[in-house]
Amino acid sequence: MTAALLTGMTTARLDAIDPARLPALLRQMPKAELHIHIEGSLEPELIFKLAQRNGVTLPYPSIEALRAAYAFTDLQSFLDIYYAGASVLLKEEDFFDMAWAYLGKAAADNVVHTEIFFDPQTHTARGVPFETVIKGLNHAVHRAHTGLGVSAKLILCFLRHLSEEEAFATLEKALPWRHHFIGVGLDSSEVGHPPSKFERVFARCRELGLHVVAHAGEEGPPAYIHEALDLLKTERIDHGVRCLEDADLVERLAETRIPLTVCPLSNTKLCVFPTMADHNLPALLDAGLCAMVNSDDPAYFGGYMNQNFIELFAALPQLTARHAYQLARNSFEASFVGEEQKRAWVHQLDAVFNAG
Numbered sequence: 001m002t003a004a005l006l007t008g009m010t011t012a013r014l015d016a017i018d019p020a021r022l023p024a025l026l027r028q029m030p031k032a033e034l035h036i037h038i039e040g041s042l043e044p045e046l047i048f049k050l051a052q053r054n055g056v057t058l059p060y061p062s063i064e065a066l067r068a069a070y071a072f073t074d075l076q077s078f079l080d081i082y083y084a085g086a087s088v089l090l091k092e093e094d095f096f097d098m099a100w101a102y103l104g105k106a107a108a109d110n111v112v113h114t115e116i117f118f119d120p121q122t123h124t125a126r127g128v129p130f131e132t133v134i135k136g137l138n139h140a141v142h143r144a145h146t147g148l149g150v151s152a153k154l155i156l157c158f159l160r161h162l163s164e165e166e167a168f169a170t171l172e173k174a175l176p177w178r179h180h181f182i183g184v185g186l187d188s189s190e191v192g193h194p195p196s197k198f199e200r201v202f203a204r205c206r207e208l209g210l211h212v213v214a215h216a217g218e219e220g221p222p223a224y225i226h227e228a229l230d231l232l233k234t235e236r237i238d239h240g241v242r243c244l245e246d247a248d249l250v251e252r253l254a255e256t257r258i259p260l261t262v263c264p265l266s267n268t269k270l271c272v273f274p275t276m277a278d279h280n281l282p283a284l285l286d287a288g289l290c291a292m293v294n295s296d297d298p299a300y301f302g303g304y305m306n307q308n309f310i311e312l313f314a315a316l317p318q319l320t321a322r323h324a325y326q327l328a329r330n331s332f333e334a335s336f337v338g339e340e341q342k343r344a345w346v347h348q349l350d351a352v353f354n355a356g
């Protein structure tokens with residue numbers, strides 16, 4: 001599979017690229033984003049605009065005060081603010097506006113394909129119908145194809161701090177809209193909520209022909225990654241950076257080419273790594289894993305896709321054009337699209353690296 005995707009670019013050619021071209025290449029190269037929570041793309045400006053439009057009172061007096069609260073110590077300290085921010089989303093056009101703003105940013109970063117997580121339970125718990133959420137998001141996704149040239153798909157995430165029963169109830173509500181999303185995921189507070197809690201829900205989702213992914217090994221132990229693979233049978237692992245603590249797991253991930261959707265700025269902002277220079281993405285690539293770069297919650301963590309690439313490569317000088325190409329190629333390999341489309345995107349990628 002890997003060899004088939006690696007078209008014109010040889011390692012020797014990649015290593016001959018002038019390092020001065022690297023920042024431009026990172027920006028210009030076509031890429032796929034596979035780990036973005038749409039609620040995490042809600043910028044403070046849009047939060048305030050929607051609050052005003054919907055008559056919602058926010059516990060922050062200004063945009064600056066809200067932004068100042070974005071100093072996180074761990075995943076939970078972020079999730080508390082992230083769920084509060086989502087409280088301004090009430091109407092279909094709110095969900096459209098949020099997704100449309102993200103898709104414009106993605107297009108500007110040369111993201112040609114994005115698989116977008118959404119958290120319906122965050123909204124249905126506040127009385128917003130599932131239909132309102134999915135219709136608003138779907139409208140933006142469709143408009144992105146024609147208006148921005150960005151291919152976008154939706155992945156429904158279950159909140160793992162809630163019960164199995166609530167996940168099943170959410171799936172029931174989603175089924176009339178089954179054709180609007182391609183898969184399911186698992187997010188929210190990881191530690192104490194292992195993948196095993198959702199084994200039966202995921203089995204049902206697989207029966208329905210949905211793709212399955214799960215957050216694991218962000219704050220949780222490598223055992224959670226094993227569980228996601230063994231019990232949920234996930235096709236990708238979201239984050240997964242703690243896999244390096246378990247040599248057998250690394251071998252398993254390398255052999256199966258199960259992708260890891262890594263989020264560098266997220267990991268530094270949530271203190272998974274003390275600084276970007278400590279990030280283990282170079283080691284993940286050296287271990288032969290199908291890892292790539294994603295933004296996770298770009299409005300909260302300081303940047304969208306290209307900002308993640310730029311800060312990662314600036315902090316880790318051992319990363320070169322070879323790694324940039326590998327990361328983009330991995331993003332296409334890991335995406336839930338057909339082989340022909342993947343090959344077309346890799347050809348576009350080759351063209352950018354061959355130019356100049």
Ligand code: HPA
Binds near residue numbers: 037187190266
């Ligand atoms: O990084 C994350 N981890 C878990 N849940 C989330 N929900 C939004 N972002 C995240």
Ligand SMILES: [Zn+2]
Binds near residue numbers: 037
């Ligand atoms: Zn995430």
